[in-house]
Structures are given as C-alpha cells and as structure tokens.
Amino acid sequence: MAKKTSAAPDIERMRHSCAHVLAQAVLEMFPEAKLGFGPAIENGFYYDFDLPRTLIPEDLPILEKKMKHIVKQSQTFRVEAKPIDKSIAFLKKIKQDYKVEAVNELKKEGFDSITFYENINQKGEVTFVDMCEGPHVEKTGQIGAFKLTHTAGAYWRGDEKRPMLQRIYGVGFPTQQELDDYLKQMEEAKKRDHRRLGVDLGLFIFDDEVGPGLPLWLPKGAYVRHKIMEFAFNTYLSNGYDPVCTPHIASAALWSHSGHLDFYSESMYGPIKIDEDEYRLKPMNCPLHVKMYNSSTKSYRELPVRWTEMGTVYRYERSGTLHGLTRVRGFTQDDAHIICRPDQLKEELAKALKLTLYILNTFGFENFEMNVSVRDPENKAKFIGDDDRWDHAENTLKEVLEESGFKNYVYDIGGAVFYGPKIDVKVADSIGRKWQLSTMQVDFNLPTKFGMTYVGEDGKDHTPFMIHRALLGSLERFMGVLIEHYGGAFPAWLAPVPVIIIPVAQAHEKYANQVLEDFKKAGIRAEISPSNDTLGKRIRESEMKKIPYMAVIGEKEVKDKSLTIRDYKTKNQETMKTAKFLDRLQKEIADRNG
Ligand SMILES: [Zn+2]
Ligand SMILES: [Zn+2]
Missing domain, CATH: 3.30.930.10 (Bira Bifunctional Protein; Domain 2)
Structure with missing residues (x-):
C-alpha cells in the first residue's frame, strides 16, 4: 500500500515553486501587482493577482518567457523566519495588502513568526520575496517543464463580497515529455468535452x-x-x-434526528412549509432506508x-x-x-x-x-x-x-x-x-x-x-x-440508435423499410436515412452522430438480401446477409460488448 502523503511531494514542491516564479515574472511585468495566494494543484499550480489591467491571452507567453529566464538563472530559494510584527511592517512597506491581511489573521490565531521565501540570483541579489510555509525546491533550475494555460477570475479568499482577483493557471511536470503528454491528453479531452458532445449529439x-x-x-x-x-x-x-x-422530501425533524441539519446543512436546500411542518429536499437516501429497516x-x-x-x-x-x-x-x-x-x-x-x-x-x-x-x-x-x-x-x-x-x-x-x-x-x-x-x-x-x-x-x-x-x-x-x-461514440448496447439504414437511391427504400421492420421486430432501435440527400452527405452525417453501424443498401444488396456494414469504430466495411448482421448485432447488444 502507498501512503497518500508520500504520493509525490517532490512534484508538488516543483509546482508550488513554479507559482513563485510566476509571481516574480508578474511583478517584473506589473511592479504594482498585489499578490494573493499561489498553491500547487493537481497537475500544476495557480497564483492570484490584483493587477492594474485585465490580462489578455497574449500576456501568457510573455510571462512564460520571463519565467523561463528565471528558471535558467537557477536562482536559490532562501527561507527566513521573521517575527510577526516585523513581517507585517515589511509587507506594508512593499505594499502587499492582501498578505498584510493574511498575516494579521495569523497574528490573531497566535502565530508569533512568519516564514518568507526569497529568490536570490547569481549576483546575490534578492529578486523576489513571498511569505510562505514552503517547502520549495532548492533552486529555480529544478522546476522542470511548465506552461501557463489560462486565466480566470477568483474572489479574494473565495468570498463574493471581496475583490475579484485574476488567477493565472499553469501546469508543471518534471520533464518536457511528461508535460507534452499531458498537454496532448488535454487537447484530446477538449474534443471529448461532454458539454459540447451533449449538444452535438442531442x-x-x-x-x-x-x-x-x-x-x-x-x-x-x-x-x-x-x-x-x-x-x-x-x-x-x-x-x-x-x-x-x-420520496424526494422528508420532514426537517428526520434530518435533525439524522444529524444532517447539524453537519450537512450547507449542502441542503431551505425549508419547504407544508401545513404546520417544515420539510427538506433529501440530500441523501440513507435515513429513509433506516426508517424502513x-x-x-x-x-x-x-x-x-x-x-x-x-x-x-x-x-x-x-x-x-x-x-x-x-x-x-x-x-x-x-x-x-x-x-x-x-x-x-x-x-x-x-x-x-x-x-x-x-x-x-x-x-x-x-x-x-x-x-x-x-x-x-x-x-x-x-x-x-x-x-x-x-x-x-x-x-x-x-x-x-x-x-x-x-x-x-x-x-x-x-x-x-x-x-x-x-x-x-x-x-x-x-x-x-x-x-x-x-x-x-x-x-x-x-x-x-x-x-x-x-x-x-x-x-x-x-x-x-x-x-x-x-x-x-x-x-x-x-x-x-x-x-x-x-468520446460520444457509445457501444451498440448503449447507443440511442445503434444502426442507421442508408438506401443509396429511392429505388432501394422499399427493401430498406423491410430491413427496418426486421430490426424493430428484433428490438433494435434502427433508423432510416431517406435518400433525398447525396450518399456522401448522409454518410458524413451518420459519422457526426457517431452511430455504431451504417447499413448501406444499393442494387446488389437488394438483390442478395444483404447489407454493406460500415463500422464507426474500426472504419471497416463488410457486406453480409441481413440476417447474419442482425444476429451479430443482437448478440453484441445482449453481451454489452464494445
Ligand atoms: Zn511558497
Ligand atoms: Zn447512504
């Protein structure tokens, strides 16, 4: 077994260090920038900034170039603890208001000192400083491969009443190969985005x-x-x-008894009044099953x-x-x-x-x-x-x-x-x-x-x-x-339409309708693509709908009682007797193959 904490501390260290380098690059570009927080996240990191203007996509390559320069210089991360009041004074002096607020809160919680991480260049100059718990890599040269991906708005401390900051996201990996693989995977993920496919496929x-x-x-x-x-x-x-x-609702008394109103109320919707009693939409089914038990x-x-x-x-x-x-x-x-x-x-x-x-x-x-x-x-x-x-x-x-x-x-x-x-x-x-x-x-x-x-x-x-x-x-x-x-291409047992019948011309529609009836009798949800459009267009449309099988019917197929089957997944094409394909498809659906 693997303990979670030991999963990949080095990679997190690299990613968080990369966030510091990003903040350093942002300060080079916007000296008046105010910093929020910049943690490592899954696959990368982000950092929140209060900036004099809204970032545009073209800013990211500029920042990346600055970051690469900092990494190339292999600046040293140096840690130093400062007494809390000195820390506040220092952050005020460098006009980092958000950090001042954060340290004031830590002071209230009883902290008496704060750690700072400084970046030191080859000449021994401090190029960047951030209050931070760490840990970091020793030198910016150990950061690995990274890329800034996008920006988004993010409220300071996640609070809608506080200022909206600009969050810059990046991804980071130990090697260029791993970064390239990840970016390729993301590219593929974009094509498969279920929100887009949900619309495209109806x-x-x-x-x-x-x-x-x-x-x-x-x-x-x-x-x-x-x-x-x-x-x-x-x-x-x-x-x-x-x-x-x-039922979908149950009385507030039940949710109080189960403890949900104490421990889970943030995830629950407000009361519904019925007669004299309060009800709630159920966030879970458990207490209702317990009642039956x-x-x-x-x-x-x-x-x-x-x-x-x-x-x-x-x-x-x-x-x-x-x-x-x-x-x-x-x-x-x-x-x-x-x-x-x-x-x-x-x-x-x-x-x-x-x-x-x-x-x-x-x-x-x-x-x-x-x-x-x-x-x-x-x-x-x-x-x-x-x-x-x-x-x-x-x-x-x-x-x-x-x-x-x-x-x-x-x-x-x-x-x-x-x-x-x-x-x-x-x-x-x-x-x-x-x-x-x-x-x-x-x-x-x-x-x-x-x-x-x-x-x-x-x-x-x-x-x-x-x-x-x-x-x-x-x-x-x-x-x-x-x-x-x-990728939206459901296997035949799940596909809303597992097979589409495509008569090449009007003369073939009669047989196509017979085939459709046979499919329906066998419990298969087939559709016909009427011949008023060109064959090429109809084939392309079926491809777009990611229908598992196309059954094309022309002169030869009508004569032989056969179908020419095009398989969406393999792109193979094969002509076979209609009855044989029907058997095969029925079996595939029953076995939930694919
Ligand atoms: Zn840090
Ligand atoms: Zn349960």
Whole structure:
C-alpha cells in the first residue's frame, strides 16, 4: 500500500515553486501587482493577482518567457523566519495588502513568526520575496517543464463580497515529455468535452429559466441514461439486493434526528412549509432506508438486508462550481445500503467490491486505483464510534482489497468520514484521466442515532453494521464521464440508435423499410436515412452522430438480401446477409460488448 502523503511531494514542491516564479515574472511585468495566494494543484499550480489591467491571452507567453529566464538563472530559494510584527511592517512597506491581511489573521490565531521565501540570483541579489510555509525546491533550475494555460477570475479568499482577483493557471511536470503528454491528453479531452458532445449529439440541455445545475434529458440522452440505470439496477437485483423507493422530501425533524441539519446543512436546500411542518429536499437516501429497516423487528437470520434505490437527491453547489453533468444540483444515485451482522461485514464488502468491478468493466473501465480512508489515530475525537468497531471495519476493508488482488491501494490516514472508514474507487478513462466513481462506506453513526438493532442468536438486541455503497455514484456525473470516456461514440448496447439504414437511391427504400421492420421486430432501435440527400452527405452525417453501424443498401444488396456494414469504430466495411448482421448485432447488444 502507498501512503497518500508520500504520493509525490517532490512534484508538488516543483509546482508550488513554479507559482513563485510566476509571481516574480508578474511583478517584473506589473511592479504594482498585489499578490494573493499561489498553491500547487493537481497537475500544476495557480497564483492570484490584483493587477492594474485585465490580462489578455497574449500576456501568457510573455510571462512564460520571463519565467523561463528565471528558471535558467537557477536562482536559490532562501527561507527566513521573521517575527510577526516585523513581517507585517515589511509587507506594508512593499505594499502587499492582501498578505498584510493574511498575516494579521495569523497574528490573531497566535502565530508569533512568519516564514518568507526569497529568490536570490547569481549576483546575490534578492529578486523576489513571498511569505510562505514552503517547502520549495532548492533552486529555480529544478522546476522542470511548465506552461501557463489560462486565466480566470477568483474572489479574494473565495468570498463574493471581496475583490475579484485574476488567477493565472499553469501546469508543471518534471520533464518536457511528461508535460507534452499531458498537454496532448488535454487537447484530446477538449474534443471529448461532454458539454459540447451533449449538444452535438442531442443528449441533454440546460435552460436558464429552469435553473443552473439542472439538466434536461432529451430523448437520446434519456435513453442512454435509462440503459445505464436498467443495467445497474437489474444487476443489483440479480445479486441479492431488494428494491426500495422513497420520496424526494422528508420532514426537517428526520434530518435533525439524522444529524444532517447539524453537519450537512450547507449542502441542503431551505425549508419547504407544508401545513404546520417544515420539510427538506433529501440530500441523501440513507435515513429513509433506516426508517424502513426500523419498521419491523429483524432477526439475525434476516441479515444481511441489501436495499437499493435509484434515489434522486438534491445538494447545494455554488453556481461557480457547477460544471456540465459532472457537478449538478440534483442527481440520481445508484444507492444501496447493506445492513449486516459483524461476522458478515467482510463477505458483504468483498461482494460489493466484486460487483463494482463487474459493473465498471462492462463500461470498459479497466484501470482502478483503490483508496482506503481511515481515521487519524492521533485525532480520534473527530470521529464517532468505538475503537473496536473502527479497528474491525478498517482491517476488514484492507483485507478485502488485499484478498481481491489490490495490494497497491492508497492508504489515506485521517481521510475517513466522521462516521466511518471507506473505500473509494478511482478509474482511468480511455485517455488516462482519473475519475472517482464508486464508494463503499461503513457507518457507525446512523445505526446508533436511530437505534437500529437485530435480535441475535442469544435473544438479545445487537447493533448491526451499515454500509453505504454507490457504484456509479451519481448517474448524471457517470453519464458525463462516460460521454468523455467513449468520446460520444457509445457501444451498440448503449447507443440511442445503434444502426442507421442508408438506401443509396429511392429505388432501394422499399427493401430498406423491410430491413427496418426486421430490426424493430428484433428490438433494435434502427433508423432510416431517406435518400433525398447525396450518399456522401448522409454518410458524413451518420459519422457526426457517431452511430455504431451504417447499413448501406444499393442494387446488389437488394438483390442478395444483404447489407454493406460500415463500422464507426474500426472504419471497416463488410457486406453480409441481413440476417447474419442482425444476429451479430443482437448478440453484441445482449453481451454489452464494445
Ligand atoms: Zn511558497
Ligand atoms: Zn447512504
């Protein structure tokens, strides 16, 4: 297993150091610039600035050139601690107002000194100074390869009431090769952007009057979404889960009892008044499932209970964080809760993991990164539940992964939710980007809060273990990921139209209609492309729609009762008997190949 903290500290050091170099370059260009903060982020870094004018795209290459010059000079990073009052005086002198504010706050928190990092050039001159915790590389020459990518507005301290700063983003990698590979991947990602493909392929829309973060599924998109949901749900039912169904709202009293109003209210929408009572849109399905569990006495023989629901939940997201389908305000989870005896925990988790892999494999995801999040043993107060149960659950999660062949999982100490440890599954998509999809979480909170019990073999009441699991996560987000993973070219079993029949001329339409009827009878959603346009144009249109198969019908095909099939993916062309293609396609759809 790999500890999260040791993942790649060097690369973070390089990226953060690069942010300093960016700030230095910005100050060379705009001496009056005021600095915000500049952390390392995934794949790169950013820095926020208050500048005398708005940046234009042409500024970035100029800044990059200055940065390269600083890197070439291999300036030294020198760290120095200053007493807090001296620090404030110094920052005031160099007119860095935002930093002054930040240090004043640190002073209030009880800090008595601040560290500064200076850049020193070959002549021993200080070229740049920034208050910073570090760490940094020793010299700017160790920064590696980088590129400034774009700018965006960002409120100081993320507060909409504070000034809007200009954020410059960059990416950074140890070598030019890694940077080039990453930029190539981003280029490919742009082509696959699900927001654009969603419009091009007629899958979904957003509408201002409906509201942001609320997708409207058009017929083709709703069909794909339905196929995903149907596959997942049926798989759960055939693997020992039972379906349940709960309402979208529940009384505020329930959310108060569950603790959501205390710990989760920022993600919840405001009260809805019904008669004399307050209700809330549900942000999660769990307490409703707990209520059903508690509605009758359970014997140890009835466990495990595995309840699944395609549950639609609503969570508040700031408008600035909304992003296509991957960050929305209402979404449907392929949710399930497993309630089991302590001696069943391992088997249940192992089964859930196996199911996860089967489901994700079906969508062509083959590379997984397993993450186990446990509590911080030095900060137990942050987590609820007794030690024995935590140890049992944490050890079980590790065993399950190891015994399933995942020896190299990431071990995140302190990353557990306050109510229990969890396994998160990240998958790599077809262009190598990682997405967090599935989660399996053990919960010590709800069973206690709601007094969930089962009658044991000893005739006494015992507290069961509760597991939350969602394998696709949010269907909306999963669709977004899937569109990008497939580049919009869905396999035949998911495609809204798996095959389009293209008669070359009007004379061939009669046979084309017969073929269409045959397809329909076989349960295949085929369409005809009428012959009023040129063949070339219709073929191009079908290509644009990324339809898996084109079935072209000309003179020869009518005579032979055959089709000339063009495969979207392989671009191969093959003529075969209509019945043979129909069989093949039916089998491909039933097997969920592709
Ligand atoms: Zn720094
Ligand atoms: Zn849950």
